Structures are given as structure tokens and as C-alpha cells.
Amino acid sequence: MTSRMLWTSTKLVLLSCVFLGIVYMLAMTGFAEVVFPSQANGSLVHYHGHVVGSKLIGEQFTSAGFFQGRPSATSPAYNAADSSASNLGPTNKLLIGHVKARIQAFLKENPGIKVNQIPPSLVESSDSGLDPDITPADAYVQVPRVARADHLPQATVRKVISENIHGRFLGIFGHSYVNVLEMNLALLRAQSATGVSAGTRTHGISAPATAPGHVDPGADPGARKR
Amino acid sequence: MTWQGVLQIFVLMGIAAILARVVGGYMFLVLAREGDVRSARSTGAAGPVAHTPLLDTWIGTIKSVLDRVIEPVEQGIYRICGINPDQEMRWTTYAFALLAVNLVGFAVLFVLLGLQQWLPLNPAHMPKIPFWVSLNTAISFTTNTNWQAYAGEATLSYLSQAWLVVQQFLSPVTGICLFLAVARGFSRHSTKTLGNFWRDFVRTLLWIAVPGAIIGTIVLIALGSPQNLHAYTHVTTIQGVHQTIAQGPVASMTSIMQLGNNGGGFFNMNAGQPFAGPNVASLLFQLILGFAVPSGCIYLFGRMVADVRQAWAIFAAMAILFVAGALVVYAFEAAGNPIINALHLAGHGNWVGKESRFGIGSSSLFENSTTTISWGSTAAANDSLTPLAGLVLLFNMKTGEVIFGSWGAGMIGMLAYAVLAVFLAGLMVGRTPEYLGKKIESFEVKMSVLAMVVPSFVILILAATSVVIGPGLAGIYNPGPHGLSEVLYAFSSGVGNNGSAFGGLNAASPWYAATVGIAMLLGRYAMYIPLVALGGSLAAKQRIPAGAGTFPTHTPLFVGLLIGTVVIVGALVFFPALALGPIAEQVAMHAGRLF
Numbered sequence: 001m002t003s004r005m006l007w008t009s010t011k012l013v014l015l016s017c018v019f020l021g022i023v024y025m026l027a028m029t030g031f032a033e034v035v036f037p038s039q040a041n042g043s044l045v046h047y048h049g050h051v052v053g054s055k056l057i058g059e060q061f062t063s064a065g066f067f068q069g070r071p072s073a074t075s076p077a078y079n080a081a082d083s084s085a086s087n088l089g090p091t092n093k094l095l096i097g098h099v100k101a102r103i104q105a106f107l108k109e110n111p112g113i114k115v116n117q118i119p120p121s122l123v124e125s126s127d128s129g130l131d132p133d134i135t136p137a138d139a140y141v142q143v144p145r146v147a148r149a150d151h152l153p154q155a156t157v158r159k160v161i162s163e164n165i166h167g168r169f170l171g172i173f174g175h176s177y178v179n180v181l182e183m184n185l186a187l188l189r190a191q192s193a194t195g196v197s198a199g200t201r202t203h204g205i206s207a208p209a210t211a212p213g214h215v216d217p218g219a220d221p222g223a224r225k226r
Numbered sequence: 227m228t229w230q231g232v233l234q235i236f237v238l239m240g241i242a243a244i245l246a247r248v249v250g251g252y253m254f255l256v257l258a259r260e261g262d263v264r265s266a267r268s269t270g271a272a273g274p275v276a277h278t279p280l281l282d283t284w285i286g287t288i289k290s291v292l293d294r295v296i297e298p299v300e301q302g303i304y305r306i307c308g309i310n311p312d313q314e315m316r317w318t319t320y321a322f323a324l325l326a327v328n329l330v331g332f333a334v335l336f337v338l339l340g341l342q343q344w345l346p347l348n349p350a351h352m353p354k355i356p357f358w359v360s361l362n363t364a365i366s367f368t369t370n371t372n373w374q375a376y377a378g379e380a381t382l383s384y385l386s387q388a389w390l391v392v393q394q395f396l397s398p399v400t401g402i403c404l405f406l407a408v409a410r411g412f413s414r415h416s417t418k419t420l421g422n423f424w425r426d427f428v429r430t431l432l433w434i435a436v437p438g439a440i441i442g443t444i445v446l447i448a449l450g451s452p453q454n455l456h457a458y459t460h461v462t463t464i465q466g467v468h469q470t471i472a473q474g475p476v477a478s479m480t481s482i483m484q485l486g487n488n489g490g491g492f493f494n495m496n497a498g499q500p501f502a503g504p505n506v507a508s509l510l511f512q513l514i515l516g517f518a519v520p521s522g523c524i525y526l527f528g529r530m531v532a533d534v535r536q537a538w539a540i541f542a543a544m545a546i547l548f549v550a551g552a553l554v555v556y557a558f559e560a561a562g563n564p565i566i567n568a569l570h571l572a573g574h575g576n577w578v579g580k581e582s583r584f585g586i587g588s589s590s591l592f593e594n595s596t597t598t599i600s601w602g603s604t605a606a607a608n609d610s611l612t613p614l615a616g617l618v619l620l621f622n623m624k625t626g627e628v629i630f631g632s633w634g635a636g637m638i639g640m641l642a643y644a645v646l647a648v649f650l651a652g653l654m655v656g657r658t659p660e661y662l663g664k665k666i667e668s669f670e671v672k673m674s675v676l677a678m679v680v681p682s683f684v685i686l687i688l689a690a691t692s693v694v695i696g697p698g699l700a701g702i703y704n705p706g707p708h709g710l711s712e713v714l715y716a717f718s719s720g721v722g723n724n725g726s727a728f729g730g731l732n733a734a735s736p737w738y739a740a741t742v743g744i745a746m747l748l749g750r751y752a753m754y755i756p757l758v759a760l761g762g763s764l765a766a767k768q769r770i771p772a773g774a775g776t777f778p779t780h781t782p783l784f785v786g787l788l789i790g791t792v793v794i795v796g797a798l799v800f801f802p803a804l805a806l807g808p809i810a811e812q813v814a815m816h817a818g819r820l821f
Contacts, residue, residue: 001322001329004308008424009323009330011307013396017334020395020436021388028443028478032453035444042452042459042473042501051461056450056500057471059463066465070582080471081350081458082380083495085579085607087730089708090563091811093820095578095610099566116570120562124577127498127589127607133582137572166583172230172237174506175585184464 045181047188053181054080058132061180064109065149066187067134067142069180070121071102074129083128099123110145117141133177136165150191160186227560231587235552238591239545242517242630246541249518250525251285256433257406257426257526264413264532264663264769289433296432303428311425316418317762320407321755323423324400328368331396336364338389348383349457350472355381358739363390365743369750370397370632372483372490372602372725373742375733379472379493384455390490391479395435398486398519398633402430404754405523405634408641411761412662413530415769420761434519435486442481442515449511450504451477476501484515487632489602489725497592497605498581506588509605513592516599520630523637531662535780540640543788547629548598551622555615556590563612564816579607590615593726597622600632602725609704609712609728613815616711616728617808623715623722625796626681626753632723638757640788642674644779645760647791649674651777661779663769673760680753682799685717688741689803692717697737703730706821707814711807720745721753 032040043055053059060078061068072078073086088095102123103115119137139161147154164178164186304311315323338345339360343353355363359375366373367390378387407420414420447453452473459471476492480502483490493499503509521541528537562574580589589606596603597619608619622629628639645661649671652659659666692698692713702709712728719726720742732738778784814821 001326005323005326006330008307008309009327010334012303012327012424012427013330013334013392015303015306016392016396017338017389021392022385024436024439025384025388025391025475025478028440028447029453029455029475031444032447032477036447036453039447039450040453040477041456042454042471043450043504044459044461047464051459052464053461053469054459054471054501056504057469058500059465059469060467061463061465063465078467078469080469082377082472083493083499084377085495085498085610085729087607087609087703087728088578089609089704089706089711089730089811090565090576090578090612091706091708091815091819091821092704096565096820099569103569103571116572118571119573120566120571120575121577121580121582123571124566125579127579127581127605128493128495128500130495130500131581131583132500135582135585138582141572168230169506169510172234173510174583174588177582181464188464 045185047185055179055181056132058130059181061184063149064145066184067139067146067180069134070131070138071098071123071125072129072131073125078130080130083130085127085129086125098125110142112144113141132181133179136161136176136178139178139183146187150187152187152190152194156190157187160190227557228587231556231560231590232553234587235549235556235591238513238517238595239549241514242521242545243541245514245518246521246525246537248281248285249522250529251282252289253434253519253522253526254529255286255289256429257402258530262410262413262421262530264530292433292437300428300432307424309424309428311422313422314419315422317407317420317758320420320423321758324403325751327396327427328400331393332364332368335367335389335393336360339363339386342383342386345383345385347385347388347455349455350383352381352383352386355386356734358736359734362739362743365746366725367393367488367490368397369723369746370401370486370488370635371720371723371746371749372488373720373727373733373746374490374725375739377494378491379474384474387475387479387492391482394479394482394486394488394490395431395439398488399427399430399435401633401635402434402519402523403427403634404758405638407758408638408761409527409530411764412664414765415767417765420758420765435482438485438515438518439478439482442485443478445511446477446481446508449508451480451508452501453477473501480512481515484512484601484603485518487516487520487599487601489596491603495604497603498607500581503581503584503605505583509584509588509592512603513595516595516601516603517630519633520599520636523634527637533662533780536662539780539785540637540644540788543785543792544629544640546785546789547792548594551598551618551629552591552594554618555594555611556587558612558615559586559590561612565818565820568818576610576612579610581605593619594622596726597724598627598629598631600627600636600722600724602719604726607729608715608726609730613708613711613808613811616715617804620711620715620718620804620808621796621800623718623724624681624685624800625792626678627722627724628792635723635754638754639677642677642757642760643791643795644788645670645674646678647784647787648777648779650791651787657775660770660776663772664764664767665770669763670760673756673763676756677753678795680748681718681721684721684745684748685714685800686803688717688745689713692737692741697735701732701735701738703732704821707807707810708821710803711811714803714807716742717745721749723749
């Protein structure tokens with residue numbers, strides 16, 4: 001390795017740092033802000049003039065009147081600044097313990113539902129801990145609870161689900177899903193349409209709830225990062 | 227299993243074949259010069275070159291448009307850096323130039339990461355990166371591994387991410403240079419030189435990496451990935467919960483991480499984090515980015531040796547290994563964990579560590595891809611896969627990442643297996659083996675075997691050490707046989723320059739940061755420099771015309787032999803370790819045993 005090689009390499013790497021590191025990032029950012037401003041800024045969702053989250057980032061929903069997302073292994077749950085999976089292996093007794101605890105919690109919050117009606121995806125934690133979606137089956141099993149808590153007919157709640165189903169891409173890739181935040185906003189709209197006054201709403205942005213007392217029984221305190 | 231889940235595996239291979247033809251044809255125009263291409267006459271009677279001139283005309287038109295913009299830049303770089311692109315290099319000079327650019331790249335990255343807390347573009351006020359983590363990270367990104375001992379959104383400033391992006395451009399380009407050196411060994415004859423490293427490097431960067439990354443970024447943003455420099459967003463949800471949403475220049479990094487088979491993501495959970503993998507359309511596009519150049523290298527090789535049938539035979543071997551692996555992963559993931567199935571929920575299937583929008587089918591396909599094309603980008607939690615699905619991923623990496631593999635490196639790894647395969651065939655019939663008109667003699671076989679011994683030696687020694695000493699054991703997260711799988715996976719990923727992980731392992735601990743760092747270095751340089759030497763030796767040889775006794779290497783028989791060599795070398799060396807890890811866990815799982 002000659003000193004000439006090292007000098008050539010140094011110039012090449014420093015040029016790369018300027019152009020591939022900084023100029024590339026800034027140029028792409030500038031382009032994105034002009035052409036795709038919504039996506040570029042995180043697909044944020046507005047409700048009554050407030051930013052209430054991102055369409056792509058799952059949120060912690062614990063209220064009975066909202067559809068609830070999948071168990072999250074981040075700490076705390078749905079921590080969008082530190083994504084993480086549980087990383088529990090299939091024969092780890094913590095994993096099985098968490099799944100059983102989540103089943104029990106779900107049965108308690110959803111009286112009338114039997115174990116064999118609960119899809120596995122609803123009691124097994126997601127990859128990112130920020131899964132914004134659930135499968136349609138995950139949503140339908142929550143219909144009786146949501147309808148009861150929101151004083152809405154079950155048919156209305158079912159309609160909210162069916163109108164929000166996204167199918168497989170090109171008919172084969174991925175899985176059909178529903179976005180939890182989109183459905184919950186649809187629930188709020190359905191409630192205002194039926195004239196439930198703000199005071200009797202079980203939830204709403206006008207009455208910020210205190211920090212949720214509900215803790216995911218399967219939260220993984222020891223979850224490690226990859 | 228659903229039919230959609232099975233069909234998408236074959237659709238992806240169809241896409242890979244198209245990519246091989248199109249991207250490979252383009253790479254040929256960009257990279258091969260006169261003298262790099264074997265004359266078609268020398269391949270004997272049968273040696274068809276490409277048959278679709280129309281497609282090549284289109285590719286040529288695209289390239290000539292790009293030429294107008296890029297050629298002045300290329301000349302400017304040569305002037306500034308003092309490069310003479312026409313100077314031919316012997317294999318030693320070529321290898322030293324390659325090592326020089328990697329060494330400087332490593333040093334600059336290591337220093338810049340160390341300065342994070344004093345540099346701008348740090349809206350989240352990320353503090354100093356621990357020494358071991360920045361050392362490991364600098365090695366990781368220079369060797370095209372992108373093993374991440376840190377959580378991106380919780381550790382790095384936007385500027386630090388940008389420095390990583392620099393190596394995400396340069397390290398795969400280095401892989402193409404390795405490939406070209408070996409490929410010229412077969413395409414040239416009676417010469418001591420293998421081309422000019424700087425020219426190969428700069429042209430690959432300017433014509434392939436940069437345009438690809440820009441197109442990739444635009445598509446990824448359109449499909450939903452953010453690209454901004456704001457501080458993290460604070461929101462109050464409709465339930466009144468406060469949430470801090472990490473964002474940043476995500477798309478520009480995701481694009482080159484996938485195109486360059488790097489895999490080092492902006493976020494801890496990589497493509498599973500919904501900003502990096504917002505939907506399955508984006509995921510499929512990322513697969514296309516990832517397969518583009520590794521597939522292209524196969525066809526490029528066929529054009530350089532003026533016999534594309536040779537390339538399609540290698541493609542077939544890779545595709546068969548890919549499909550077999552993907553089907554096994556999908557079958558076990560769809561069947562699920564019998565211990566959880568015994569709870570009688572509504573349906574089977576292992577949803578642990580998977581995202582709803584991807585489902586089990588696409589997640590399985592992506593994880594099999596991640597360990598074959600050596601990018602290490604993940605969309606599901608590998609640590610939570612069923613044991614035999616995990617075994618397939620381990621096997622993919624333990625072959626030395628030759629099932630497509632990363633830029634250039636996968637193809638030359640497979641060429642080493644091909645050399646070994648013709649050697650084995652030669653032993654069986656008692657003839658001096660030859661491959662593509664070159665006699666395979668003792669030196670070539672030694673270099674090929676050396677490249678195969680490195681992964682097994684490094685993985686087994688480091689894994690065995692880790693499971694008997696305190697710091698190694700302390701880093702394991704899951705108890706029981708799964709813990710051994712975690713350790714095996716870490717070193718397989720490091721030595722294969724893959725970068726994906728069984729995420730439970732404490733990769734940031736000094737022990738694993740240092741040892742995986744060593745594995746990454748050996749997996750890159752101890753494995754591929756011997757293959758450059760192989761290229762140098764082959765280029766010096768005379769070309770012998772194909773005769774009646776020549777073993778044809780474009781037939782299904784050869785494809786089978788090649789697959790057999792990969793599987794036997796992979797399985798024999800690692801079978802004992804795999805029996806104690808994933809296989810033991812599979813048996814335990816069916817017996818309902820928990821740890």
C-alpha cells in the first residue's frame with residue numbers, strides 16, 4: 001500500500017463525505033419537501049386542528065371505546081422514539097407467560113368472547129412495537145366491546161372496519177389490514193353523527209385522559225435492542 | 227400456508243431474473259472494457275451472446291443519456307484525486323488499492339462518529355457514542371455488513387447517519403471491484419493484470435450506486451417514508467397520550483441501504499419500523515432494490531465470459547436454493563409454535579415479532595431474502611422465529627452468502643464453489659478440471675477452499691468461545707438452545723457481512739462488539755482477498771478450447787452439482803452446532819419444554 005494510494009483514497013473518501021453524505025441527504029430532503037410534503041413529514045394525522053399522531057405509527061389505545069392495537073414490546077409501549085421487538089424465542093417461558101396473560105386480560109375486557117375467537121396476532125407482540133395496523137379479524141373480535149362502550153350499534157362499528165380494510169398488494173403480497181388510528185377517528189365521527197354530546201363521550205381529544213392506568217400484562221421489561 | 231404466500235416467492239424469483247438481464251446488461255456497458263470480454267469464438271462452437279438486441283438498445287440509450295451528465299463528473303474526480311484510469315494493475319496492486327480506500331474510509335468514519343456530540347444536525351441532542359459501539363459500527367459499515375450494535379433513532383444524530391450513508395455507498399462498490407477482479411481472471415488470458423481499481427470503483431459509484439439511490443429515495447418517499455431534518459415530533463393522541471415520534475432523513479438512507487445490500491437502517495427495527503417499511507408495496511420495492519445488483523452481477527459475468535448460459539446456470543442454482551429456503555421458512559412460520567397452538571386461539575401461525583401489514587408470508591420471504599442477498603435488513607424479529615425457520619436463515623449465511631449475496635461478493639463466493647465443484651467432478655472422472663476454459667490447478671483450489679474455510683473457522687471458534695466465558699454468556703438473552711442459536715447467528719451474520727441479528731443478543735457489550743468486529747473483518751478480507759489472488763492466477767493462464775472431454779458447466783447436471791457442493795460444505799461443517807441450537811430447540815418445542 002503506497003502513500004500515493006492512501007492519498008488518493010483520502011481525497012476520494014472526503015469527496016464522498018461531502019457529496020454522498022451531506023449533499024445527497026439535503027438534496028433529497030429538499031426534493032421531498034416540495035414534491036411529497038405529507039410523506040416527507042411523517043404522514044401526520046390531524047383531528048380538529050391538532051396533530052394526533054402519524055398514520056404510520058401505532059399508538060397506545062387502552063380505552064374500551066377504541067379499537068386497540070397489537071401488544072408492543074417497546075418501553076413504554078408504543079414508544080415511537082425507540083422501536084423494539086420482544087426478541088423472545090419460541091421456547092422462552094416469558095413468551096408463553098405473556099401470551100397467556102394477554103389472553104386473560106382480553107377475555108376480561110371483552111366479556112362474551114371465548115379463547116378460540118382471539119386471533120394469535122392480537123396477543124403476540126409486533127416487530128417494531130409500533131405496528132399501526134391490526135388484521136380485520138383482530139378488529140372484528142373487538143366489535144362488541146367497542147359498540148357497548150361507544151353506545152353505537154354493532155353494525156355501525158362493523159361498517160367502520162369494512163370501510164377501512166386494505167387488501168393485499170397486487171393480490172398476493174402482504175396481509176389485509178386495518179389502520180387502528182383511522183378506525184378510531186371514524187368511530188369519533190360516527191359518535192358525533194349520532195349526536196352523543198361531548199360530556200357523555202367516553203373519550204375525545206377535548207378531555208385529555210390521564211396517563212393510562214392499564215398496563216400491558218405482557219410488557220417485556222427486559223426487552224433488548226437488536 | 228396460503229397460495230399467495232407461496233406464489234410471491236416465485237414471483238420474486240421471476241423479478242430477480244428480469245433484474246439480472248436488465249441491470250446486468252447495463253452494468254456490462256458501464257464496466258466492461260475491451261479486453262474484459264472473452265471473444266465469443268474462443269468459447270467453442272456454442273457460445274451464444276445476448277439475443278435481444280432491442281432490449282440492449284434501450285439500455286444503451288439510457289446509459290448514453292446518463293453519460294452526458296456523469297462523464298464530466300468522472301473526469302473531474304480523476305483529476306482531483308490524481309487517478310490514471312488506464313493504468314493496468316496486477317492483482318496485488320489492485321488488492322492494496324482496495325484495502326487503502328477501505329482503511330481510509332474506516333478511519334474517517336470512526337473519527338466522525340466519535341465527534342457526534344460536537345457536530346451539528348443533532349436536534350435530539352444525542353450524546354457521545356460509546357467507544358466499542360463506534361469501533362464496531364465503523365468496521366461494520368466499511369465491510370458492507372451493517373451489523374448494528376446500537377438503536378439508530380435513540381443513538382445517532384442525523385449527521386452521524388449521513389456518515390454511515392457514505393460507507394453504504396462505498397462498501398458495496400468495493401464488492402463490485404472484488405467481483406470484477408475475479409471475473410477478469412476468467413475473461414482475460416495470458417495477462418498479469420486485472421484492470422484499474424480506481425476506474426472500477428468510480429464508475430460503479432457514479433453509474434450504478436448514485437442513480438439507483440436517487441431513484442430509490444424518490445420511490446420510497448412516494449410510498450410513505452419520511453425525509454426531513456426536523457426534531458422528533460411531539461403529539462397528543464386522541465386518547466390523550468403523549469407520543470414522541472422519531473423521524474428524520476429516513477428515505478435517503480433506506481434507499482441506499484437496500485440497493486447496496488447494506489441493511490443498516492435508520493431505526494432500530496429496520497424495515498419493520500413503519501416509517502422505513504410503511505406498506506408491503508414499499509417492502510416489495512426494497513426487495514427489488516436489494517436483488518438488482520446481485521442478480522445483475524450474474525448476467526454481467528456471463529457477458530464477460532461471452533457465454534450467458536454459464537450465468538443462467540449459476541442463477542438457477544441460486545434461485546433453487548432461495549426457493550427451497552423460502553418455502554421452509556414460510557411453512558414453519560405458518561404452522562406456528564405448537565406450544566401456543568395448544569392454547570387453541572383462532573388460528574395458527576407465528577405472529578411474534580411480525581407486522582400486520584406484512585403478514586406471515588411476506589415477512590418470511592423478506593427474512594429469507596435478508597440472509598441470502600446479504601443485506602441484513604429485517605422486517606420481522608428473527609429471534610422470535612420458529613427454530614427451523616431460524617436454521618434456514620443460519621444456513622443461508624453459513625454458505626458464505628453465495629445465494630445471490632451482496633454486490634459482487636455473492637457471485638465470487640459462488641464462483642469459488644463452482645471451482646470446487648468442477649474439481650470434485652474432475653476427481654470423479656480422473657481428469658484435470660477446467661472451468662470456462664481455464665485449467666483449475668492446485669493454487670485455484672487452495673484459494674477457493676481458503677475462502678470457504680474462513681467462515682466456518684471464524685464462526686465456530688468465536689461461538690464456542692462465547693458460550694464458555696462469562697462476558698459471552700452474559701450477552702445471551704434467550705435461555706436454552708435458543709441462546710446458542712443467538713450466538714451462532716451473530717457470528718454467521720458478522721462473517722457473512724450480513725448484518726441481521728437475533729436481536730436479543732447484547733451486541734453493544736464490549737465482548738460482542740469486539741468479536742463480531744473481528745468476524746466482520748475476517749469475513750470480508752480473509753475471505754475475498756484470496757479470491758482476488760485466484761483471479762490473478764487465472765488471468766495469467768492460457769485459454770484452452772473446449773473439447774469432447776470438457777465437463778459442460780451450463781447444464782442441469784452442473785447446477786445440481788453446484789447446489790450439492792454448497793449444501794454439503796454448509797451442512798457438514800455446521801451440522802453439530804446446528805444440532806445443539808435450532809434442531810435441539812425444535813425437538814424441545816414439540817415436547818412442550820420451556821426454558
